[in-house]
Amino acid sequence: METPREPVAVDAALNEIVEQEYRFGFVSDIEADSAPPGLSEEIVRFISAKKEEPEWLLEWRLAAYRRWIRMVEPKWAHVHYPPIDFQEISYYSAPKSKEDAPKSLDEVDPELLETFEKLGIPLSERAALAGVAVDAVFDSVSVATTFKDKLSDLGIVFCSFSEAVRNHPDLVRKYLGTVVPPGDNFYSTLNSAVFSDGSFAYIPEGVQCPMELSTYFRINAAKTGQFERTLLVADKGARVSYLEGCTAPMRDENQLHAAVVELIALEDADIKYSTVQNWYPGDKEGKGGIYNFVTKRGACRGARSKISWTQVETGSAITWKYPGCLLIGDESVGEFYSVAMTNNKQQADTGTKMIHIGKNTRSTILSKGISAGEGQNAYRGLVRIQKGAEGARNYSQCDSLLLGDRCGAHTFPYLEVRNESSTVEHEASTSKIGEDQLFYCQSRGLSMEDAVSMIVNGFCKEVLRELPMEFAVEAQKLLGVSLEGAVG
């Protein structure tokens, strides 16, 4: 049956939204203290010295650097981009005001605060109203950490990475690089050599973190790569939910972002890690935009521990990340919930790795890909059941929604099973929004736009509902902005 449509009116309305400019495209003019472009041992030493790091960390960085120079850039991902000149990038950029580090919010550079304001993250307001402790990363150095006192009463350590190196060297040394070893892959090795700053959190035994921990990353200065390092440790029986949000201003040259996130869950610990990534995706011609090459991995070390990844990826020119779980402890649980959206010339190659090592480990993968314009969206995942993982269980579902006839949706799941008592299921489907669904909604009085938006939201709902409340609202808005424009 042919659905009655009004292509002209619809197109006009669509165009309006398609032509929406990136809302967060502005540059804060803050004097930056940058390293010259290029990478060498000197630069690694420079970064380490700038941050007044102990000798062991410098050695750690140098070892990673020496490995990195012998490594080759991987080419297997389903993405295309011109070669990156790693000597063109400046590896360190910190706002000048770092010298006299702010003691409280009032002391933070007002222009910085204004930047966050423009992003819709009023730091003070959010801290007060939402009860969220924000460790804001502006370019490479953490500028303000809120609610620290309240957290430290419970023994929770939540601070910037460099602070943790200064104040809790034993904890950092004990866990750094144990989940993502320095030589893990090309970009994580690069990160290990030059990482600038990031967040560190330690939840002591038996403590339930009373609020969501949250970090906002923002790439600001031109031509600087951002290499944060996040390390999150939940001790026995601890529980924490961590939010990570990312935006970047508009730049014409592609910027590299190669972060490393390590999560460690000991016995009975529970970590929930949520990401909303809305970095600049480049313009309609595919010019500019962030290269987001991230290594995220969690280790469920203890029995009955749980790590849950939730991600909403709407930004970046290229997204390339596979948050994974090493399910080492018996009965540990790994979860991965993802919405990845590509519009215009965006490319995403994302998915997860679930490595079942302990007995009766369980994992769930739920991935929703939305492709519009000329976007290319790939799910790439690995589920491996090791020989000793008796009774392991995995369920994966990857659905793709296609909006537009020039986009692509791809699925590359790897299932490796070495244990007969395990059960692994994988399902995937790809389709466009049904004409009948649209017709039904329109017959009930919804506009074309609203109908599409509703169907897409329904498509993502299983994932979005895993996000903490504030994030879910933001994510839904982001999807709306990125998506509706793409419907044709």
Add this chain to the structure above:
Amino acid sequence: MTALAAGKKIDPLLADLDRDGLAGDPDWLAKLRRRAAASFDAHGLPTPKQEAWKYTDLSAIRSRGYRWGGIDAGERARDGGDSIEHTPFVGLDPISIVFVDGVFAERLSDLGVAPRGVRIVSIADALSRGESWVREGLSALAHFEDRSLVALNTAYLRDGAAIYLPERAVVERPIHVRFLSSREAAHHPRMLFCAMKDAEATLIEDYAPGADRPAYYNNAVSELSLGANARLRHIRIENEASAAHHTATVQVLQRAHSRYQGFNISVGASLARIDTNVALNEAGSEAELWGVYSAFGNRHVDNHTFVDHTEPSCTSRETYKGILGERGRAVFNGRVLVRPDAQKTNAVQRNQNLLLSTDARVDTKPELEIYADDVKCAHGATVGQLDPAALFYLRSRGLGVAEARAVLSRAFVSDVLDRIGQETIAKSLALALMPAVEANGKEQA
């Protein structure tokens, strides 16, 4: 060296090309073989470093040091002095064309009376008569530039089965192409099948050992092209000797509204790797791919399928099922590509694996790559065990553990076997499959 430019390194697998040189080949074939040999020499056998070979290591074929079976084996077969016996499927009355060690064995074949215009011949015969469709068909679909196993086969291209169905030809009797291997050597069987518009046939392509079941290496290439509205039911059976190695490339090209039904059964060789590539090249064509594989003992079986939707309104359905026991290992990689213009594509793919023992292992990777929006595509993969409740039920009815497991395992693959449409073949396949399952069941009990 005639095959290759002088002074180049020569891959040991090509060393025997010298034995017959390219003497007696028509010019175009000599050129083709020379190019293929050069291509294989440049690339060698695939290694696990290549993504498509990640889970399958062919180094055993190398270390075995197989030499080309050559012509003399064929001469023995032609002499009829050989002990080789060909036992056809009981109750099947096919047109049969049999090859021993890669060479046509007239004594064992029964070409019967084919309908007018239908050609069922050996490639060598067709070449000697200068039949142009063979010349046009060979290497037209199975390109060797980026596939070294095809290159290796093409380098040794001398004989094989060639089948031609003219327009509207309907061959009622099944066509049975059998490749028997009688001795320790490398063979490169080749099959060419061309069905013109509206033609219809059932084709059985099977690989089996001679009576003494030696270790050998078969590297097969089959090219099948279906004209508009043509229909083909293709039953491919790999039931090689348990010490043998088997690699194969099946290349199918479909024109408008043609229908290809492929059954791919792999139960024999110690190492089997089968690449099935189907190109749906014109609108309205339809492909069904069915597969059953088993791996017991130390067997390794690898199925790679690639369905290429290039044109709109095509349908593909794929179901592969595997039973694995003991230290058996299976690999499945199913790729479905929907190109930008292939709107209204409908593609479904399933891979299901039954693990019967702790040491068995499966690596499966169903891939979807989609560049068109008005499509319906789905895939699914599962790995699991027999349902304990069903086992309990059967046992409560008096079946032993081994028996109960065999019944359930057979039921698991029966939906594929039942569709073969040739009852006698389905039965004999089930027979080929079951002893291992039952033995495995006893071991478990």
